[in-house]
Amino acid sequence: MARITRSLDEAIAPIADGCSLAVPRETSGAAMAATRALIRRGVKRLHLVALPTSTLQADLLIGAGCIETLETSAVSLGEFGPAPRFTAAILGGTIEMRDATCPALHAQFQAAEKGVPFMPLRGLIGSDLLPHRPDWKVVDNPFGNNDPIVLLPALKPDVALFHAPMADREGNVYIGTQRELVAMAHAAQQTIVTVEEIHGANLLRDPLLAAGTLPGFYVEAVAVEPRGAWPLPLPDRYAIDAAHMAEYARLAATAEGFAQYLERYVYEKRAA
Amino acid sequence: MARITRSLDEAIAPIADGCSLAVPRETSGAAMAATRALIRRGVKRLHLVALPTSTLQADLLIGAGCIETLETSAVSLGEFGPAPRFTAAILGGTIEMRDATCPALHAQFQAAEKGVPFMPLRGLIGSDLLPHRPDWKVVDNPFGNNDPIVLLPALKPDVALFHAPMADREGNVYIGTQRELVAMAHAAQQTIVTVEEIHGANLLRDPLLAAGTLPGFYVEAVAVEPRGAWPLPLPDRYAIDAAHMAEYARLAATAEGFAQYLERYVYEKRAA
Amino acid sequence: MKSARPETFRDEELLADVICRLIGDARHVAVGAASPIPATAALLARERSGGKPFVSLLGSRAHTFFTDGARELFDCAGQGRIDVFFLSGGQIDGEGNINLVNVGDYERPKVRFPGSFGSAYLYYVVPRVILFRVGHSRRTLVPKVDFISAPGGSPDNVFRPGGPVALVTDRCLFDFDRARRRFRLVSVHPGHNLEEIIENTGFEFDRPSDVPVTPAPSADTLRLMRTVVAPMLAEVYPQFAQSVFGVALPLPTA
């Protein structure tokens, strides 16, 4: 089934108000150009699931008022400090937070990937995460003896969104060693990908490339966005834009500064 | 931690009498040279786990009297007919059979990979496999309502053994898209690999190769055995030796013919 | 009884054509191990419709998109992303139960088959499973299988989006009524007849008052199969491609 790339705005069209949207950690390829396009479009009430953590991407979407529920294990700006809009939203009670822990999110996506209703996970018992997650259950391990274990429900997002180095015209996407993106796409109803560039030949026909390729079968749309992860890094392609991140951290510390940031870098469509 | 390759007999030394040994399906890289070496060494009472099926490899080991327990979803010679020594052993009651179904074995290895005691799986209920597998349990899905589901225990073999196109001197092994080999190595206590050749540079340093590489961290030993999957195929390298398979099917139809086969192709160390 | 049929196509070609029509407008057809005729049908369906459906042949490198190892077939089915799959059985009974394990008692079998493969899962989760069995006889199509690798139906409270839709044999085509768990004769292949079907089928089945003959494959279908599909089959089924379509065996070295 031949597939064609779309414009960025066409590609992100399935990300509807109120949908659940899965995004990866900063170092696996965050679709930041797409994120800015979503903010410009004014998407609302997203249930954002960051697998397993997020940085600028979640903070921007929160600050721009796009998020109703946030499900992840941590949000910060890493070396650039706390995530200011995330912190403000939690303290202000303006988003619903579902605190998780990294391997729990991985297990929940894997449950959806396997078509099973839940996945067990060690740990967690005695953590205060548990009483705040009524969707997580403690059972007695049927293979043990007085051995409590947590069961986590499958997590099947409406849309998965990430940025990758390249795709081909069949929609096959090269993800390299970022294999949680495969689990994410398998788990999601639809997967939308932005890429640096189109690879001229079919990625699956080259055995070396195939080993790092998510098949186009799982991909709804691809949009070409060079430097589409900017200012975040893309593995093996470019590093984080530290100066920009420092500027963001400084501006986003206040609501006014954040509004300035949006004006300058999101609504004006300015990018590196 | 620098690693060195070993001779075939040194590499397979950890496969002790009575141990549980995991091997892959025919099309993912069966370590047939190593299998012949095990037979020559006279390994006994193996608990062979074929993920998820086997052909010549299981049939040879059964015929040579190396197997006490066989755990897999199917054994045949594919286009070359039934697996004669497997069939004879089952009808003669000389091996213990644990009949499985392919996704159950995958799930059991994944449970070991994740360090969880069990994994749920759909299907199975109403199959006669279930009453013959007391180690598989049916529970009521805690997230459902009157919704029975099977739980499968983690399967953690003593040794995983397979053949791959190449490894480097750090023990990193290129497995390409045969990713169940990764789950197998993660699940096993030790992993032993035979390869066609040694790749001169570190596989993990090349991002394209890294995407299809099992890290040497998980690998106990590597032995170089060119055409080490013969007469079975190796993906992207060589096809099955159909003439040899037909000869095997013919000879192995009787105990006497099988003994001739062993004499000619295993004890004489003759290979293509 | 085959003399009444014109010798312009082979049995395998007719069966692949029948299966191809059953595939219909699926998005994704997967074919498991040891299934050369279903593989022919799936590739034919893809060629007939210009690249739809996606086809995944187990054991193929060229005709599959899977890159996540041997488990992706099952994960993909669990996600509801496989529409059509094929299963067979050493025995198949009138309720659609299939037996890939043994004849006789499990502990002391009289005959042993290879094993259940993925049937005990895929039969439950793939919406449209096409059963396929050559050697249509009272030995293979039995009143009740000796071992249920996978049942033809399940109680209402068992998660089961999938199951059998049809049974294709070398003599005829049945479809399957899931609610009643019963086969119904749809058509008899050219050169065969109803009496022969009744005589050689170990289970009861429904049938229309007038049983049609299975249509022969068209010239165009035969051309596609022989010239386009056959060479593709040789990768996974070299013996079959050679004996049915005369494709030369591949060399053991690539």
Add this chain to the structure above:
Amino acid sequence: MKSARPETFRDEELLADVICRLIGDARHVAVGAASPIPATAALLARERSGGKPFVSLLGSRAHTFFTDGARELFDCAGQGRIDVFFLSGGQIDGEGNINLVNVGDYERPKVRFPGSFGSAYLYYVVPRVILFRVGHSRRTLVPKVDFISAPGGSPDNVFRPGGPVALVTDRCLFDFDRARRRFRLVSVHPGHNLEEIIENTGFEFDRPSDVPVTPAPSADTLRLMRTVVAPMLAEVYPQFAQSVFGVALPLPTA
């Protein structure tokens, strides 16, 4: 109070050296997010012993062997193949409980931290978890955490091969008695003293009658850290590598 310490090394260098000694002869040390000083220590441990242990730095491409995506760290720990890991907390209490979530009530917090990361799993399954916290004060080292991201100990029937072995702060080193769930002061860093530790620690702890001073890093260790380890850190911790070791910031384009 830092004037008593010779200015031949930086705080970060001392702490990395302390942690490096705690790592001991592990086979595999993994370092999570936002942990530049533990990362320095792990790389230092590897350099000191000629390539042992394996080191996995989260977020690094060069200093990790993981090829199975973001979940491999956790799977690897679940397999029992990670010997040492590092955790911190917005608050840490005297029972080894860590809080990475909030101060105050969860529903109406006064302070929000980033979140629990992988702590609610790794603290249970990694045999030797080293707690690390700069900003040693009664605000960070508290009698009881407001939110338990991960507990310092668990009941006997809870699967828990792992847990805390030590707490390294910018003032001192504690070890942890798992049976008693209690910290014990091991040494006070150069330039600090026992009275200051007591005054700035919100929980009770054991201590020897005579508290030693933490040994300063050797000249060889400092050389290794500055010349070999520091450039490696810049990939994941460019700001840290620049501010502590003067490594130039990488350009945003590769």
